[in-house]
Structure formats: C-alpha cells, structure tokens
Amino acid sequence: MLSVKTMITLEQVKHLADLAHMELSETELKKLQKEMEQILDYISQLEEVDVSGIEPVAGGHELENVVREKDAAVSFGFDENMLLQFPEKQGDYNKVPKIIEK
C-alpha cells in the first residue's frame, strides 16, 4: 500500500488514462492527479485493518450459479430502435472501423 501522504505521479495518471481509454488534456490530467491523491489518501485507511486469514467476498448473498436449459435461449428479436443507436450504419449493420490490419 502507498503510505501516508499518497503520491501519484503525472506519469502514472497518464498511464491509467491510457488503460481506461480516455483522452484527457494536460490540465485535466493535473486536476485528476490532485483529486486522486486526495481519494487514495482516504481509501488507504484500509491498511489499518487486520485481514489475515479473511477470504475476499464478491458481494451478493447466497448466490448460486444459474445454468440455462439447453435450447432455452430467448431471442430479443430485432428492434428498429437498436439501429437508431448505431453511430454509423450500413443497412442493418453497425459500421465500425477496421481492427485487423493486413
């Protein structure tokens, strides 16, 4: 855990913005750096807690895995609304940029 006065460098902030796929200006990144330091400082309190031997919990209560019956798939059908949402379309298809370069 990072200790008392939690420092995060601008480089780290840029790296995280990169991981999160967010393009931010230098000003915005600097602002985030300050805010993140405040927040990280606050959440670092958890360092005090003795968690030895404690299993993490993902949340929920008595959750059981649910398995669908074979061939029980529900089709949502095609809603015209969905087409309206695509930023770019071609016929019934969502037109997207190329991912694989030759």
Next chain:
Amino acid sequence: MTIKKAAKLLQEKQISAVELAKAYLEKLKQKEPELDAFLHVCEKQALAKAEEVDLKRQRREKLGFLAGIPYAVKDNILVQGMQATAGSKILEGYQASYDATVISRLKQADAVIFGKTNLDEFAMGASTEQSAFKTTKNPWDVSRVPGGSSGGSAVAVAANMSLFALGTDTGGSIRQPASFCGIVGLRPSYGAVSRHGIISLASSLDQVGCFAKTVEDAAIVFETIAGKDGFDSTVSPKAFYPGLSEKITKTLDLKKLKIGVPKEFFELGIDPDVKKLIESSIDWFMQAGAKVQEISLPHMKYSVPAYYIILPAEASANLARYDGIRYPLSKRGESDRGFREIYFKTKGRGFGPEPRRRIMIGTFCLSSGYYDAYYSRAQKVRRLIKSDFEKAFEKIDLILGPVSPYPAFRIGEKINDPVAMYLADIYTGLVNMASLNGLSLPCGFVEREGKKLPVGLQIIGKHFNEELVLATGHQFERGHAALA
C-alpha cells in the same frame, strides 16, 4: 394523496385516470421550472395510458392495482423508446430498445409513466449536482440539494408531481434523497429486484427501489416490481413477496421486536439536531415496548473507504462499454486513425468529472501491482463488514439509525471536495456492502435559516426481510406522526 387513496378513488370511479393524470401534470408544470426534477416528460404518452386505463375500467376488464397511478423513473432505468441518459452526455441521443423488468411489471400493473428524472451522472453522487444536464433543487429550500443520486425521483414525489418514483441505490442513492426530501425511500435487499434494464454502476452493490409518500405505498410498488424474472441471475428465489403490502399493515406486536442501535453510529460526526431526532425516534420504539439494545459494527468506519475501492473498480468495468461504437455519442478526430481514437476521444469528451475520477481510481485499484493492496483488500474488508452484520442479526431483528449525518446541504457546498461528498454515505453505504435492505422514512424536521428541513430515520433489515422492515416502518409512521 397516496397511492392507496388514489387507487380507491379510481376504483370507485370518483375520479377518472385521465383526470388524475391531468391534475398531476398540472402540478408538474407549475413546479418543474423551479425544481428541475425531470429530464424528459412524456405528457402525450401519459394521457394515452390514462385513457387506456379508463377504457379498460369501462369495459370491466381486469386492471392492475397501480392502474392509473402516475409515476416517474430515474433516467438510468430503461423505458423502451424513451431516452436513457444516465445523466451523462455520453448517452445523449440514446433511446432504450427494451423495457427494464421493473418497467414491464409496472406497465402490466397499468401504472402511468410521466417521464425520466434527473440524477448524478451514472448514479455517482449524493446531491444530483453532478448531472451533465442540470441541478435539481430541494422543494423544502431551493438553495439546497435534494440529495442524490436519485434526486429527481425524490423531488418528483416530494413536490407531488408523481405518486411514486423509481430510483437506484448503490451506496445510499434512494435513502439519502428520501431523507433530504421528507419522503419514504426503500432500498431492497440485493437480489430482491431484477437489475435487467438498469444501467449498471457497480454490479454487486446496485439495487432498484422506490420513493413514495407512505410506507404502505412503497410496499405496494415493491411488491409489484420484486422477484425473479429469468434475466437477472442474481435475483434470489427467496425474493417472493405475495400479499406483502397487505401483510405489513397488520399491527405488529412491537414488544416482541428486538432492535439494535450500533454504537459506532453516534461515534462519528453527526449534526446534533439530527442526532436528537434519531434518538427520540429510538425512544418512541422503547416507549412502545420494543427491546432496544446497543450493538457493535466494529468495521463500520472502513465501509466508505472500502466502498470507494469496490465501486470505482466495478464501475470502471461497467462503463467501458461507452466507447463510441454502439451508442450514439461517437467522437472522431480530423484524421481517422481508427477505433482506438474513437474510444479515447469519446470517453475523454463524454464522461463528466465524477465518472472520470471513479474510472481512474477503479483502473488504479485493479491494475497490476495494486490489485492485491487495494481491490482484494477491500473485498476482505467487505467480508468483515458482512460478518459484523451477521453477528449482530443473531441477537436482533432490525437496526435503527440515521440516514445522513446532516440535513440537505447547500448547492455548491461539497461539489469541489470529492471526499467530503463520499462521506455522505457513512450511514448508508455499509448496507449495500452487506447486500442488506434499508428503509428511510421521515422522523421530523430541523430548522436551518428559517426553513424546515426533513430528516429521515433508517431501518435496516436482514436479507429478504423487507416484510418486517416495512411493517415496522408503517407502525412508526402511524404512531410517531400522531405525536407531532
């Protein structure tokens, strides 16, 4: 006016659904310009549904109990054909392609939807100031916040622009606005209501719930929307509440009730006037014969920091989908450098300050080298919080306490201090962390600068034990009000 009263008037044909809808729409038009609770009002649709209800009644066709009752929906819940912005620019222009389960159930019950309400962006916030579109005002004092993130829905009910409203509660976003606006707010147990069609914030913490004028009204709505639907596998088979709204009105023997008050609740900074109201509410239960004892939730003070690791982590994953490919907002640069550019520019321009902060914190906590120290640790603390409650509930049936350490704060007061805003969740977040249910109901007023501000009492119950929570709340509502 309540759902119960309105339903009776409609059933007895003393008023038509159209007349009721028009009366409420009139109030909406009067109040909305000042309060800004709605992002979208669907007047035509509302009147058409009301007409349909009247016609069905004329033809003696079967009608749902909520037939003709006007309601509002937080804009992170999908209503087919209507906008669903989640209070964000990144979903501007998006029209829902299907109904959330809660909406299809309310449609089946013949309720009348009035529109979509304002919220903090992606339900991240405690004041509704962080909507990308506008700030909603508290009807008790328009210079103050209504609470958040479901502020719009709370105001819709508090200002009589709807008879009930839907919200979501991930860390207190129903209970806290209910407290600030003087109405009833129910956050059901995790797994009680389907999240199908709810725009996800944090999948292990989110739950849909409702706002209403009375506990009985909240029970009626909850009964209608709860239970398995075949779409959300986290809904429990235990979430089965037939006849709940009637059951909770039967008089409870309060002498048999064991209530716990966590000592940690009053060790934190709480406004002294709020404290007095909570204490006198607990006193009411003691006078009524309930067995009140002090309990301990030793890890309570770690619930908000742990929450602000888990929520951002889950949110960073849930918000990754708004990448400019599937939803209308899609930013491209001058030169088309491919899909990565679309992702980066769309998210950079589309997300507001709070989602940005939380996505960044979440990304940090999940990143290699920090995952164990932050996310994993937070999940272990979560288990400790959960077991604190389990131990407590071995001795008691319900927990009483405050909803918020203070009444509604001023607009602008906390907006520049993210951590100060997070601390608003001090009494509510731990309930979500333990996947429990919580009810907020009015217990009095404090005075601030000549204005009366409402304060809510919180009742926390065991998993899927909403019946006891609502029955207790109903009794308090009746008995306590009699003293006012």
